Amino acid sequence: MRMSRITRRLVCVLILASMTLLGAAAYAAPKRRFVIATAGTAGALYPMGVAMAETVNKHSDRFVASAESSAASVANIRNMDEGKVEWGISQSEIASFAYTGTEIFKGKKIEGLQALFATVGSWVQIFVPADSPVRSVADLKGKRVGVGSPGSGGEVDARMVLAYYGLDYKSVKPSYITDSEMVSALRDGSLDAMICTHPLKSAALLDLTTSFKVRMLSVADDKFYREHPYFLKAKIDAGTYANVNYDVFTPYSRVIMFTHKNAKFSDDDVFHLLDVVFSYRDEWRTSHASVDRQVTLAEALDGIAVPLHPGAVKFFESKGMKVPDALKPSK
The missing domain is CATH 3.40.190.10 (Periplasmic binding protein-like II)
Incomplete structure (x- = not known):
C-alpha cells in the first residue's frame, strides 16, 4: 500500500524531529x-x-x-x-x-x-561510668580517656577542655578512636571516660546511654567560655539521656x-x-x-x-x- 504525499511528509517531519531531540540529548552538558x-x-x-x-x-x-x-x-x-x-x-x-x-x-x-x-548544633559531651569515682574533668588525671579520631574536631575540643583543667595528653592516657569505638570501650571497661563532640542524642550516644549506666561531667566555669569565645555555654536538660537526671553545662557550637x-x-x-x-x-x-x-x-x-x-x-x-x-x- 502506497503512502500518500501528506503521509510521507509527516513521517519525514517526525524522523527529523526525533533526530534533533536525540542530537540535543547527545550534546547536552553533563551534570x-x-x-x-x-x-x-x-x-x-x-x-x-x-x-x-x-x-x-x-x-x-x-x-x-x-x-x-x-x-x-x-x-x-x-x-x-x-x-x-x-x-x-x-x-x-x-x-x-x-x-x-x-x-x-x-x-x-x-x-x-x-x-x-x-x-x-554540636555539644562537647563527657561521659563516665555511673559508678566511677571521677566527679569533674580535673579528676581524669591518670585515667584512660577516649578523645576521638586524631585531628578530628572532637579531638581538638577534648584537648581544649582538658587543658583548661590543667591536663594534657601526658597527664591522661588518651585513646584516639572513633565515637562508636569509644562507646564500646567505655561499656566494656577499657576506658574510664570519653569526650566527644556530637549533636544531642546521636545514634552512638543513645546506644551508650540506653545500654549502660553513665554520668556526665559539666564544663560550667564561665572563665572557660571567656577564654574560648567561639563556644556558648549550653545546658543539656535533665532527662535528655537515660539516668542523667540533672542539668549538664557544656560547650556548644x-x-x-x-x-x-x-x-x-x-x-x-x-x-x-x-x-x-x-x-x-x-x-x-x-x-x-x-x-x-x-x-x-x-x-x-x-x-x-x-x-x-x-x-x-x-x-x-x-x-x-x-x-x-x-x-x-x-x-
Missing part, C-alpha cells in the same frame, strides 16, 4: 559531580549528607551529589583545601581556626573556605556546611544548589531528629564565623534575610 564530606556514620551528619545528596540528585538539572563518611571537621577542611572534596562540614570553631591560621592550623591559613549554611574556592562553584551554582536544598527540605529533614529541629532556613546563618560564598549571600538575601556584614566576603 557536574561533587562530594559532600560529612562525619562518622553513627551521628546525625552522615545521614543528613546522604539525604541532601539524594535531594540534589532528584531535583537539580546541573549536579549529581554523593555523600561520604569522614573523620569530620579537620579532615574535611584539609581535603577541601587539597581539592579532594567539594563540600564538607566542620564545627564552626575549627573552621575559624583554619581561616585565621590559629590553634591547630597555626601557620597554615586556609583562606579559601566559604561558608554555605549552618546545620546542627554549630556545625557549618562549607565549600572552598578550589571547587570553583559560581555564584549561580551555589544559589541554585541552596535553592534546591531548602525548597525540598521536607525530603531530608527527617534524616535525624536534630536535623529536623535545627537545619532550617531561619537558622541557616546561626553560629557561622567564616564569610559566606557570594552565591550564598545572594540566596539568603533573596529570601529577605539580613546577612551580617562580617559574613559577606571581601570584594
Whole structure:
C-alpha cells in the first residue's frame, strides 16, 4: 500500500524531529559531580549528607551529589583545601581556626573556605561510668580517656577542655578512636571516660546511654567560655539521656556546611544548589531528629564565623534575610 504525499511528509517531519531531540540529548552538558564530606556514620551528619545528596540528585538539572563518611571537621577542611572534596562540614570553631591560621592550623591559613549554611548544633559531651569515682574533668588525671579520631574536631575540643583543667595528653592516657569505638570501650571497661563532640542524642550516644549506666561531667566555669569565645555555654536538660537526671553545662557550637574556592562553584551554582536544598527540605529533614529541629532556613546563618560564598549571600538575601556584614566576603 502506497503512502500518500501528506503521509510521507509527516513521517519525514517526525524522523527529523526525533533526530534533533536525540542530537540535543547527545550534546547536552553533563551534570557536574561533587562530594559532600560529612562525619562518622553513627551521628546525625552522615545521614543528613546522604539525604541532601539524594535531594540534589532528584531535583537539580546541573549536579549529581554523593555523600561520604569522614573523620569530620579537620579532615574535611584539609581535603577541601587539597581539592579532594567539594563540600564538607566542620564545627564552626575549627573552621575559624583554619581561616585565621590559629590553634591547630597555626601557620597554615586556609583562606579559601566559604561558608554555605549552618546545620546542627554540636555539644562537647563527657561521659563516665555511673559508678566511677571521677566527679569533674580535673579528676581524669591518670585515667584512660577516649578523645576521638586524631585531628578530628572532637579531638581538638577534648584537648581544649582538658587543658583548661590543667591536663594534657601526658597527664591522661588518651585513646584516639572513633565515637562508636569509644562507646564500646567505655561499656566494656577499657576506658574510664570519653569526650566527644556530637549533636544531642546521636545514634552512638543513645546506644551508650540506653545500654549502660553513665554520668556526665559539666564544663560550667564561665572563665572557660571567656577564654574560648567561639563556644556558648549550653545546658543539656535533665532527662535528655537515660539516668542523667540533672542539668549538664557544656560547650556548644554549630556545625557549618562549607565549600572552598578550589571547587570553583559560581555564584549561580551555589544559589541554585541552596535553592534546591531548602525548597525540598521536607525530603531530608527527617534524616535525624536534630536535623529536623535545627537545619532550617531561619537558622541557616546561626553560629557561622567564616564569610559566606557570594552565591550564598545572594540566596539568603533573596529570601529577605539580613546577612551580617562580617559574613559577606571581601570584594
